[in-house]
Every structure is written in structure tokens, then in C-alpha cells.
Amino acid sequence: MDVKSKNEGCSFSKRDAIGFLFVLPMLFGIFLFVIYPMIASLIFSFQQTNGVSGTWVGVSNYRSILTDSVFWKSLYNTVYMGIFALLLDICISFILASLINNVKWGKNFFKSVYFLPNVVSVVATSILFSFLFYPNEVGLMNFFLGKFGIKPVGWFTNPSYAKWGIILMSLWRSIGYDSIIFLAGLQSVPSELYEAAEVDGATGLKKWWHITIPSMRPIFVFMIMIGTINAMKRFGDVWMIGGTAGNPSGSLLTVVLYIYRNAFMAAQVGIASAAAYILFVIILLLTILNNKFLNKDTSLY
Known part of the structure; x- marks a missing residue:
């Protein structure tokens, strides 16, 4: 009985799918305007770049800023x-x-x-x-x-x-x-x-x-x-x-x-x-x- 209730708790119903469907636009917006820019900015911080193309320079940018x-x-x-x-x-x-x-x-x-x-x-x-x-x-x-x-x-x-x-x-x-x-x-x-x-x-x-x-x-x-x-x-x-x-x-x-x-x-x-x-x-x-x-x-x- 415990196993059954545990499986029921982990099941993914149609109602859950509809809920995730409503949340999907917000999740897409968070990824597009928050997560992706943060990851891209982190990568750019190790490059000499104008935002379009660049070369890898390691921690040179950080060293330049701190000096x-x-x-x-x-x-x-x-x-x-x-x-x-x-x-x-x-x-x-x-x-x-x-x-x-x-x-x-x-x-x-x-x-x-x-x-x-x-x-x-x-x-x-x-x-x-x-x-x-x-x-x-x-x-x-x-x-x-x-x-x-x-x-x-x-x-x-x-x-x-x-x-x-x-x-x-x-x-x-x-x-x-x-x-x-x-x-x-x-x-x-x-x-x-x-x-x-x-x-x-x-x-x-x-x-x-x-x-x-x-x-x-x-x-x-x-x-x-x-x-x-x-x-x-x-x-x-x-x-x-x-x-x-x-x-x-x-x-x-x-x-x-x-x-x-x-x-x-x-x-x-x-x-x-x-x-x-x-x-x-x-x-x-x-x-x-x-x-x-x-x-x-x-x-x-």
C-alpha cells in the first residue's frame, strides 16, 4: 500500500502537464532573458570581444580591471x-x-x-x-x-x-x-x-x-x-x-x-x-x- 501511494505521488498526470504548459512561457522568458545572458556574459568575460566575435584571453580581462x-x-x-x-x-x-x-x-x-x-x-x-x-x-x-x-x-x-x-x-x-x-x-x-x-x-x-x-x-x-x-x-x-x-x-x-x-x-x-x-x-x-x-x-x- 505504501508503494502504491508512493507511485501515485510520483505520477505525472494530464493536469500536471497542463500546469507546466501554462508555466512554460515564464520559464522560457527566464531562460532567454536571465539564464542565457548570465552564461553568455560569463563566457564573454574570458574573451576579448565586441559581443559578436572574439578571442579567448583567459583571466586577462579580470587582471586588467583589477589593475x-x-x-x-x-x-x-x-x-x-x-x-x-x-x-x-x-x-x-x-x-x-x-x-x-x-x-x-x-x-x-x-x-x-x-x-x-x-x-x-x-x-x-x-x-x-x-x-x-x-x-x-x-x-x-x-x-x-x-x-x-x-x-x-x-x-x-x-x-x-x-x-x-x-x-x-x-x-x-x-x-x-x-x-x-x-x-x-x-x-x-x-x-x-x-x-x-x-x-x-x-x-x-x-x-x-x-x-x-x-x-x-x-x-x-x-x-x-x-x-x-x-x-x-x-x-x-x-x-x-x-x-x-x-x-x-x-x-x-x-x-x-x-x-x-x-x-x-x-x-x-x-x-x-x-x-x-x-x-x-x-x-x-x-x-x-x-x-x-x-x-x-x-x-x-
């Missing part, structure tokens, strides 16, 4: 903007979500208002901030700074400020979305914990510090991991502001922009593919480290 100062500069720019943007985004969006969670009325209004920038495309956001951060008094930001006697700042024209201009621009676009994620987590914190803390005489700040923040640890872990991955893939905003050269003076050149330049401008698909796999390994290692050190014990008890 290229431009690549290391792009990696530095990517990490620099990623770290500060991620830290500011998580802190500000969590505080904002905590404030929205405590308002007595208008929660949906505030959620809608803060979420609106996320609906705007990267291209539109870049155009908007290129006017806001215009390098003379015409720019709205410099106009207000001038009211306090501060000279105009070259937000996107001065290498010393360009990265921070991008960081501020990315914050404007991402804070609303991240606040919604944090707000969803805040509303799942058991009210009994706050009631017990009130009985013990805890103030609002102490409840926020000792109950809210520890309860939100899984959300923090998720936001840090996703934020790290997105930060390492930065491309659209720096390309719109600094162009393919990452101007001013290469201060906005990121790793993905480095890959784009080699693939589509220099026709060095082998170099670009190798750089893409190096970036893949970096993101993989960062994800593993984040998961290991941040996700040890996500329970409150």
Missing part, C-alpha cells in the same frame, strides 16, 4: 554614495514613519504625500534637481542659501559636492517608499508591549528606544540588505547628471556606469562582462555578510 585605477575610483564613488545615502535614508525614513504612526488624524494623507516622489521616474527627478541645484543664484537651493550670505554651491559641477548632490536627490525619491515599509512594520508591533511599559512608567522616548526599535530589527535588516544591493547598482541618476564620463571630473562614475562605458562606448564587451561579474561577487559577499551579522536573532525575546 585599472578608473575601476577602483568608480567602486569608491559607488560605495561612498551608497553608505551615506543608505544611513541617512534609513534614519530619516524610520523617524518619519514613527511620527506618522503617532499622529491622530491624516495618516493616509501623509503617507500619500511622502510616497509621491517615488512615483516620479529617475529621469524626471534628475531634470528637476538639475534646476533646483543649478550652480548659480538661478537655482532654488542656491537662492535660499544666498539669503543667509552663503555663496552659490556647485552641487553638480563641483567634484567636492557632486556626490552629496546625488545623495540628496536619491533621498528625496526613496524616503517616502521606505517610510511606508517602516510604517507597516510599526503597526505590527504588539500594543501589549507599550501598555506594559506604560504601567512601569516608561516615557514615550523610552518606549520608542526599548520596544519599537528592537521590534523593528527584521525590517532594518531587510532595508539594509535591499539598500546595499540597490546602492551598488546605481546608474540612472549619475548617468543623467554626469553623463557617461561621470562628470564633474569622474566624481559620479559608478561601477555600473564603468560597465556601460566599456560595453556600449568602447565596444569592450569582454571587459564589461568581467566587471559585471566582479560587481556580482561584491554584491553577493555584501549580502552574505549582512545576512550573517545583522540577521543572527531577529526575535524580540
Whole structure:
């Protein structure tokens, strides 16, 4: 009887065939647009090729990238903007979500208002901030700074400020979305914990510090991991502001922009593919480290 039930469990029925038939287009799409490009890119990374024809060069492309100062500069720019943007985004969006969670009325209004920038495309956001951060008094930001006697700042024209201009621009676009994620987590914190803390005489700040923040640890872990991955893939905003050269003076050149330049401008698909796999390994290692050190014990008890 056990053998019969085992055979029935392993049988392939007509209903199963129909199910696989419905899934087949998706599987074909995954293979065509995900698996095949990954395999092809891995092969290209060991070739000197323009994407059509090439010769096998082994690990020469990887060696060339790891000794290229431009690549290391792009990696530095990517990490620099990623770290500060991620830290500011998580802190500000969590505080904002905590404030929205405590308002007595208008929660949906505030959620809608803060979420609106996320609906705007990267291209539109870049155009908007290129006017806001215009390098003379015409720019709205410099106009207000001038009211306090501060000279105009070259937000996107001065290498010393360009990265921070991008960081501020990315914050404007991402804070609303991240606040919604944090707000969803805040509303799942058991009210009994706050009631017990009130009985013990805890103030609002102490409840926020000792109950809210520890309860939100899984959300923090998720936001840090996703934020790290997105930060390492930065491309659209720096390309719109600094162009393919990452101007001013290469201060906005990121790793993905480095890959784009080699693939589509220099026709060095082998170099670009190798750089893409190096970036893949970096993101993989960062994800593993984040998961290991941040996700040890996500329970409150």
C-alpha cells in the first residue's frame, strides 16, 4: 500500500502537464532573458570581444580591471554614495514613519504625500534637481542659501559636492517608499508591549528606544540588505547628471556606469562582462555578510 501511494505521488498526470504548459512561457522568458545572458556574459568575460566575435584571453580581462585605477575610483564613488545615502535614508525614513504612526488624524494623507516622489521616474527627478541645484543664484537651493550670505554651491559641477548632490536627490525619491515599509512594520508591533511599559512608567522616548526599535530589527535588516544591493547598482541618476564620463571630473562614475562605458562606448564587451561579474561577487559577499551579522536573532525575546 505504501508503494502504491508512493507511485501515485510520483505520477505525472494530464493536469500536471497542463500546469507546466501554462508555466512554460515564464520559464522560457527566464531562460532567454536571465539564464542565457548570465552564461553568455560569463563566457564573454574570458574573451576579448565586441559581443559578436572574439578571442579567448583567459583571466586577462579580470587582471586588467583589477589593475585599472578608473575601476577602483568608480567602486569608491559607488560605495561612498551608497553608505551615506543608505544611513541617512534609513534614519530619516524610520523617524518619519514613527511620527506618522503617532499622529491622530491624516495618516493616509501623509503617507500619500511622502510616497509621491517615488512615483516620479529617475529621469524626471534628475531634470528637476538639475534646476533646483543649478550652480548659480538661478537655482532654488542656491537662492535660499544666498539669503543667509552663503555663496552659490556647485552641487553638480563641483567634484567636492557632486556626490552629496546625488545623495540628496536619491533621498528625496526613496524616503517616502521606505517610510511606508517602516510604517507597516510599526503597526505590527504588539500594543501589549507599550501598555506594559506604560504601567512601569516608561516615557514615550523610552518606549520608542526599548520596544519599537528592537521590534523593528527584521525590517532594518531587510532595508539594509535591499539598500546595499540597490546602492551598488546605481546608474540612472549619475548617468543623467554626469553623463557617461561621470562628470564633474569622474566624481559620479559608478561601477555600473564603468560597465556601460566599456560595453556600449568602447565596444569592450569582454571587459564589461568581467566587471559585471566582479560587481556580482561584491554584491553577493555584501549580502552574505549582512545576512550573517545583522540577521543572527531577529526575535524580540
